[in-house]
Amino acid sequence: MPRRIGLRDRVMFAYGLLALCLSGVLALVVYDVLSNYLTEQRISSAVVETSDNAATLHYALYGPTPTCPPIRRRTDTECATEAPLPADKVTRLVSSLPSTDSAASMVFYDGQWYSATGRPDELPADMVAAVQGGEQVHRRVVTAGRPVLAVGVPMAQPGEAFFEWHPLTGLDKTLSMLKLTLILAAAVTALLGLAIGRLASTVALRPLGELTQVAAAVARGQLNARLESEDDPDLGGLARSFNQTAAALEKRVVADARFAGDVSHELRTPLMTMMNSMQLIQNHRGELPPAVREPVELLGDDLDRFRRLVIDLLEISRDDGGDEGTRETVRIADLVRAAADATAGREITDVSPDAVDLTMEADKRRLERVIANLVENAEEHADGCKGVSVRAGGKGVIVYVDDAGPGVPEADRERIFERFGRGNTQADGRRGGIGLGLAIVARHVEWHHGTIRVKDRPEGGARFIIELPAKIS
Incomplete structure (x- = not known):
């Protein structure tokens, strides 16, 4: 038969489960808020950096006057027509862009791709089309087995666009560490809940333990055992009822023991008379008729049992009466x-x-x-x-x-x-x-x-x- 869980353990497990649920809900809320905040911050910084690099590249490709057409050479007062920059120069411009954490920079200029690192064919086609159509787009993608944030910014001329990849490994590690920390915190909180539950149950059930000890003492025959929590506002009624019951039981047992002792004492005199008479009869057993001998033997056995019973009654009534004895x-x-x-x-x-x-x-x-x-x-x-x-x-x-x-x-x-x-x-x-x-x-x-x-x-x-x-x- 499986062992039932005691009240103390049930209280402890209830505290632990409550602590685990509360810490679990709190961990989920904290993780959701912090992960969203860190992700938004990462996206915001990546978009700002990509936009700055796009502006720098725009300045190098088209000059400082955004109203000048892209293929005109300008003077201090006007713009003049100029052929597109050579491919190697564009590549050098892309490679020289300032970057803090971008993994790759790519530009679609003059109908073709230029990139120092990164492969443009790994960019989602719909994302490229959206950026070339004039939208600023960012998206999480996986390239070379690593998660990156791809950010696309449109250039000044239609169809031209600038893209950068920003690695998300650091953010993912941070979120993983945050998740692990919150899980450990929830586990520790649950353990603390179990400890608090154990302490609370111990304190709350201490009067019950005292009641159990006193009841066990009464059951063992210590009828003078009493509870000492009668002044407790919550347990006073129970303590008084138990003490009154124990006192009534003690009086009843003492009275019964006194009665048994008195009866036993009263029986000793006639018993001794009967035993002496039986001994006298047994001494003259040979003079008795054969038909009487067997009843006399049976009577003698019963008298001996009666004698032992009276002695036992005296012994047990002495204990019930509170005889402390001497050690x-x-x-x-x-x-x-x-x-x-x-x-x-x-x-x-x-x-x-x-x-x-x-x-x-x-x-x-x-x-x-x-x-x-x-x-x-x-x-x-x-x-x-x-x-x-x-x-x-x-x-x-x-x-x-x-x-x-x-x-x-x-x-x-x-x-x-x-x-x-x-x-x-x-x-x-x-x-x-x-x-x-x-x-x-x-x-x-x-x-x-x-x-x-x-x-x-x-x-x-x-x-x-x-x-x-x-x-x-």
Whole structure:
């Protein structure tokens, strides 16, 4: 199943997309304005330069008096008829024209083309015809594989025209650089938008993170956890409602725990009376009629289960009631060995050399109860405990409790740690779980800032794995 994008990421991506769209629109507008401006400036300067060169050539060909016919020799007071200039002289005049950046200059004079550089046949025919008809024309063309701006200016005489090519390579490079710069600017702006979105989402969702942490603490049993943003004008209502709900829940849980504790205490006296009476009856079992012996044995088993249930109720009501316990430095290997071996009635504990000196700040009663409940569960409900191992690793120390039972299905590996949680029916018809025992184990392990999980044992059966924070003493 694909992972859904969280709210924080959605806000971040929204900021980034908004920044990208705005920067993209701005980049397009800027590029359009600047490219048009630079192109118009380039065309304007090319037209001015071509017109100046055309005027200079006109002066050299026809003299300073534009009213004189082109083939008359003039004096100070009149114009006289003169033959057209020689071709080589016209070519020299074209070559000597002042130019700043033109690539080629060409003139159509006296019915033929003159050019020092450039090929007139590369000029568009319609453009040549328009200029010879008296129009000033400019057009972008490609010659010799290079983009140029061709500018045509009519001369004084009909049919004669002057042309220049102005390279556009520099303009194209400038526009390409401008385009690349704007694209990079848009990308950087999008990244900044993502960063701002991340920051904004972090700040905006910080109260939600606080709510999540407090709710998780309440779920873990820290019923006194509260939100501290009741004065916030936007979140005050939510914070007050949550705190009121948590306070009501705490009162209810404390009341239930007190009730369970009171009931358990009240049950202890009659329970002890029944247990003593049952022990007395079992001591005289041989004197009982055969038909009564089996019911007495069943009653004894149920009384023993009832005794353990009352003890578990007292234990869990003590935790629900807010018992903080006492922490002291304990050597984990020694505590686990003593609790496991005493519960099983035989030596079942194996301690690795690297875990012998590991210690931690623990409540001895709670930690002993964890080991005892797991071993007892393996002995009575999983065909016996196959061993308890203590190893260094994980958060500091890892305790393995193995049994020889049918194992725990994956669907039940979380449920068995709930109160009165029972797994699905096993292949042999037995039900998993033992009521409150594993729930107490989970609560006590969490109290020690550890974790517990269950998986399949490689040789068959279940393996309970406890990780606890520890250090070398």
